Amino acid sequence: MNNIEKLIEERHSVRSYLDKDIEKEKIDVLNNLISSINESQHLNIQLITNDSEVFDKFVLHYGRLKNCKNYIALIGKKDKSLEEKVGYYGQMIVLKAQEIGLNTCWVAGTYKKSAVKAKINEDEKLLCIIAVGYGETNGNKRNSKTIDEVNISVEYPKWYENGIRYALLAPTAMNQQKFKFEYLGNDSVKAYSKRGPMTKIDLGIVKYHFELGANKKIDWK
Numbered sequence: 001m002n003n004i005e006k007l008i009e010e011r012h013s014v015r016s017y018l019d020k021d022i023e024k025e026k027i028d029v030l031n032n033l034i035s036s037i038n039e040s041q042h043l044n045i046q047l048i049t050n051d052s053e054v055f056d057k058f059v060l061h062y063g064r065l066k067n068c069k070n071y072i073a074l075i076g077k078k079d080k081s082l083e084e085k086v087g088y089y090g091q092m093i094v095l096k097a098q099e100i101g102l103n104t105c106w107v108a109g110t111y112k113k114s115a116v117k118a119k120i121n122e123d124e125k126l127l128c129i130i131a132v133g134y135g136e137t138n139g140n141k142r143n144s145k146t147i148d149e150v151n152i153s154v155e156y157p158k159w160y161e162n163g164i165r166y167a168l169l170a171p172t173a174m175n176q177q178k179f180k181f182e183y184l185g186n187d188s189v190k191a192y193s194k195r196g197p198m199t200k201i202d203l204g205i206v207k208y209h210f211e212l213g214a215n216k217k218i219d220w221k
């Protein structure tokens with residue numbers, strides 16, 4: 001198993017955290033990546049540390065984030081490609097956090113949006129946040145669809161299959177996995193997504209994983 005595959009296999013959503021600060025060096029690693037993404041993609045992603053108010057008093061059982069005090073606010077200019085872009089680059093940050101020994105959880109619903117401390121400009125939108133910190137555990141493996149359930153094509157190269165394998169390990173809202181792939185020849189792949197809440201963010205996340213599995217930039221259709 002290569003390093004990226006290991007990271008992807010070992011990443012699970014973590015909802016219970018230790019009361020342990022993230023070291024300055026690790027904060028710098030995350031902030032450096034965030035800055036370079038913001039610059040190249042014209043996003044306004046921000047890491048907020050030592051602030052737990054967004055997770056306070058959330059009574060719902062599902063999705064309660066316990067003891068988390070750091071999060072990454074995913075913000076960008078309102079336009080039709082924002083959700084997918086935030087998914088793609090948000091997951092890049094998630095895997096970087098995993099690489100430096102931190103745990104994460106994408107959070108679009110179970111947080112107090114009004115308590116987010118990030119600066120959001122008038123033409124921008126906060127789509128969701130990513131909880132980050134030291135987990136009580138590294139989380140658990142969950143159920144997944146199979147390759148056959150998300151693949152439409154009959155014949156395809158090995159890299160396409162690897163892309164799907166990694167895509168199936170990607171986080172999606174409520175583990176919905178509402179995506180399908182079709183091989184179109186050369187480096188071209190069509191990614192389909194059913195309609196529904198968060199499916200565009202999910203699709204960006206899943207495309208990032210797919211490219212890591214395929215080990216190439218895909219010509220997405």
Ligand SMILES: Cc1cc2nc3c(=O)[nH]c(=O)nc-3n(C[C@H](O)[C@H](O)[C@H](O)COP(=O)(O)O)c2cc1C
Nearest residue numbers: 012013063106107108109110171172173174175198
């Ligand atoms: C866009 C998005 C939004 C999510 N929103 C929440 C949320 O509000 N609360 C929560 O506890 N988990 C949330 N999750 C985490 C998913 O439930 C989790 O990723 C999924 O069950 C798959 O599990 P895994 O991340 O361990 O692979 C979200 C995930 C994604 C991708």
